[in-house]
Amino acid sequence: MPRSPEANEKLRDESRSRILSASLRLFAELGYERATIKAIAAEAGISQGLIYAHFTSKAELLRAIFAQSMADVRASFAAAEAADAPSARIEGLLRASSEILRRNADFWRLSYSLRMQPGVLQELGSGLDDWTQSIVETLEGFLREVGAPDPAVDAELLFALIDGMSQHYVLDPDDFPLEACIERAVDFYRALPKRPKRRMPA
Amino acid sequence: MPRSPEANEKLRDESRSRILSASLRLFAELGYERATIKAIAAEAGISQGLIYAHFTSKAELLRAIFAQSMADVRASFAAAEAADAPSARIEGLLRASSEILRRNADFWRLSYSLRMQPGVLQELGSGLDDWTQSIVETLEGFLREVGAPDPAVDAELLFALIDGMSQHYVLDPDDFPLEACIERAVDFYRALPKRPKRRMPA
Amino acid sequence: MPRSPEANEKLRDESRSRILSASLRLFAELGYERATIKAIAAEAGISQGLIYAHFTSKAELLRAIFAQSMADVRASFAAAEAADAPSARIEGLLRASSEILRRNADFWRLSYSLRMQPGVLQELGSGLDDWTQSIVETLEGFLREVGAPDPAVDAELLFALIDGMSQHYVLDPDDFPLEACIERAVDFYRALPKRPKRRMPA
Amino acid sequence: MPRSPEANEKLRDESRSRILSASLRLFAELGYERATIKAIAAEAGISQGLIYAHFTSKAELLRAIFAQSMADVRASFAAAEAADAPSARIEGLLRASSEILRRNADFWRLSYSLRMQPGVLQELGSGLDDWTQSIVETLEGFLREVGAPDPAVDAELLFALIDGMSQHYVLDPDDFPLEACIERAVDFYRALPKRPKRRMPA
DNA sequence: AATGAATGAGCCTTCATTCAT
DNA sequence: GATGAATGAAGGCTCATTCAT
Missing domain, CATH: 1.10.357 (Tetracycline Repressor; domain 2)
Structure with missing residues (x-):
């Protein structure tokens, strides 16, 4: 039985905002270039791949x-x-x-x-x-x-x-x-x- | 036949200052990360290797x-x-x-x-x-x-x-x-x- | 409330054949490597996960x-x-x-x-x-x-x-x-x- | 003292043709997609990076x-x-x-x-x-x-x-x-x- | 039966750095 | 002093596959 749409949306939003705040933190701390996708994923507590389920690229994430x-x-x-x-x-x-x-x-x-x-x-x-x-x-x-x-x-x-x-x-x-x-x-x-x-x- | 020590030193200084001004220009224009050693060498009109005869690393060049x-x-x-x-x-x-x-x-x-x-x-x-x-x-x-x-x-x-x-x-x-x-x-x-x-x- | 076994089987067969024809189409059009599981699922109008309920792997789907x-x-x-x-x-x-x-x-x-x-x-x-x-x-x-x-x-x-x-x-x-x-x-x-x-x- | 231009050209040509024949072999044997740059480099007996000193991309290599x-x-x-x-x-x-x-x-x-x-x-x-x-x-x-x-x-x-x-x-x-x-x-x-x-x- | 969020291995590519000459 | 071929360690990104529901 699939997860309910609400449950899904909640999961997605949670991930998205973790990614967003992790990247803001790291971009600010290290600069855009030095803030690795790997590091962002780690900071957000998720896998690298997941970032690309939310943003098409690192530049997109910045945007x-x-x-x-x-x-x-x-x-x-x-x-x-x-x-x-x-x-x-x-x-x-x-x-x-x-x-x-x-x-x-x-x-x-x-x-x-x-x-x-x-x-x-x-x-x-x-x-x-x-x-x-x-x-x-x-x-x-x-x-x-x-x-x-x-x-x-x-x-x-x-x-x-x-x-x-x-x-x-x-x-x-x-x-x-x-x-x-x-x-x-x-x-x-x-x-x-x-x-x-x-x-x-x- | 070996160059005279003075000629050598002059060559060396010439190279060094070309490298320095090329990097300053590119660091300023592109940012430190995006200014490639390769690009710097090209801008300075010398080989990549020569940069490492003058500076031990890119960071050291910045310094x-x-x-x-x-x-x-x-x-x-x-x-x-x-x-x-x-x-x-x-x-x-x-x-x-x-x-x-x-x-x-x-x-x-x-x-x-x-x-x-x-x-x-x-x-x-x-x-x-x-x-x-x-x-x-x-x-x-x-x-x-x-x-x-x-x-x-x-x-x-x-x-x-x-x-x-x-x-x-x-x-x-x-x-x-x-x-x-x-x-x-x-x-x-x-x-x-x-x-x-x-x-x-x- | 559970579906009747017959209804279940019919659903299953329907899914299976959608997957098969979608993959045939995409494998033929794009080649095996470039036909993504994601694209196949989209073409078949089902979720990615479901493919793995029918076939253990992409290779097995080809088979x-x-x-x-x-x-x-x-x-x-x-x-x-x-x-x-x-x-x-x-x-x-x-x-x-x-x-x-x-x-x-x-x-x-x-x-x-x-x-x-x-x-x-x-x-x-x-x-x-x-x-x-x-x-x-x-x-x-x-x-x-x-x-x-x-x-x-x-x-x-x-x-x-x-x-x-x-x-x-x-x-x-x-x-x-x-x-x-x-x-x-x-x-x-x-x-x-x-x-x-x-x-x-x- | 830098290598002579002829020596350089010979080195370059040697590498280039090793790459070319290694890729032809692997492209033919495995198909374009499955022939990895890594595998090609290994077959040619060189590093991955060197391939990009000769060809700008895998597609270029094919061309x-x-x-x-x-x-x-x-x-x-x-x-x-x-x-x-x-x-x-x-x-x-x-x-x-x-x-x-x-x-x-x-x-x-x-x-x-x-x-x-x-x-x-x-x-x-x-x-x-x-x-x-x-x-x-x-x-x-x-x-x-x-x-x-x-x-x-x-x-x-x-x-x-x-x-x-x-x-x-x-x-x-x-x-x-x-x-x-x-x-x-x-x-x-x-x-x-x-x-x-x-x-x-x- | 079905979903879609999540994972992780691996791919292509870049680039600072080394080394033989 | 100088060259440029060569290396290797990441980096961004993709995608088959798994899993909780």
């Missing part, structure tokens, strides 16, 4: 992880955007990143490690570029609202700042003072400087 | 690149530190990074791609951690000099900012407005905000 | 197909043999092959593809050799009856001819003029040449 | 074998065609096949085994179909010259006969009376029957 995590992250971002009054949006966003980071540290680690590897990146297919692009645009909108003198440049700067902090946190979560840095950044953006008159810098 | 480039970078930094009056040091440093980046873009690309891959990193041996540590300390000194309220945190923040900009530049040198961002950062640090009284943030 | 089809073919041959007067037996056999081929094209395709792969053949176990042997002997009998000068050689020749035509037909059923060739072969055998005196050929 | 052998065979055929007076061409061709077969028995075994496996065939790329096509056309020309009533059909018949004999020989070189069969076939074609008046066959 699945991204799809899953990016959906999660996107939701968090959207929540942050909607929540605040215009004047507080930047503060809101900065403070939100802290939680988003903590909740998906492994994903961010992986994502940052991939960003610098064009070879692997293209196995992932596009999506990441578009995404960062859209973040910059969002930031630019916020900064325009608060009267930044050159919102395009300020957006790049703010994004660089957030990205830099995120990476430093993710690299060393125990020692990097994430919250303190964020609060300090808030100070800076509250005192948003006007662009001064200036002679051409060399 | 050599780091040693060479870090020396170069350290020198640039030292110059920047010494050049300015205390009050202008932060500005000086920010502006200096632009040139340091442009001169060694490949090295930075590689370095950033490695930083997130502990697996590869440990083949590199320590050194990178110590180095970033020393940078943070230098920054902290600068910030203390200009009266930052919490130099330790401000140093982390400034380092994150520089690192973020550097990465964004290195990722897309043609589109990222590096100089404009740096100048804008200078604005922020000229207007260095005091830490305001504040109720505990949630 | 079953051969047993089934060879029985079928043997019957057709016997009918052809018995039907004609001695003088017309060769013609009868030639003409009969056409129908036998058309009826079991897939089996012949498979059979021809296997014949050249000793590796697979031995998984099949003996049987095919014996069978071709018996065909040659039958032909030899026919040819002796019609006064062939060297029935043994003529039998080999005739078998080769039939086999050659069969394969060419099976390879390209739409373009190969099977019936025309058979009729032409009949011409040749009606005019069965005497063996001429001859000097040793080099 | 190389075909290219090599087909050139050889084509030359033999051309020689046979040119050698004889029109009236003796068919005899000449029949007798030539014997030697062509004996010289490349393994290649023919392989070639016949592949012909029935569309999957593998297409990895080989086209060429085989064109080739058989051109053979049939050549035969048709010969038969027209000697006044065959329907050269197109007669060509198919003759080709089937040759192919049938070839296969039977190649399947069992020790027992199949190749020369005797060929001589007997010559008898048949010397006595080339006219097409008789005939009522429609059933």
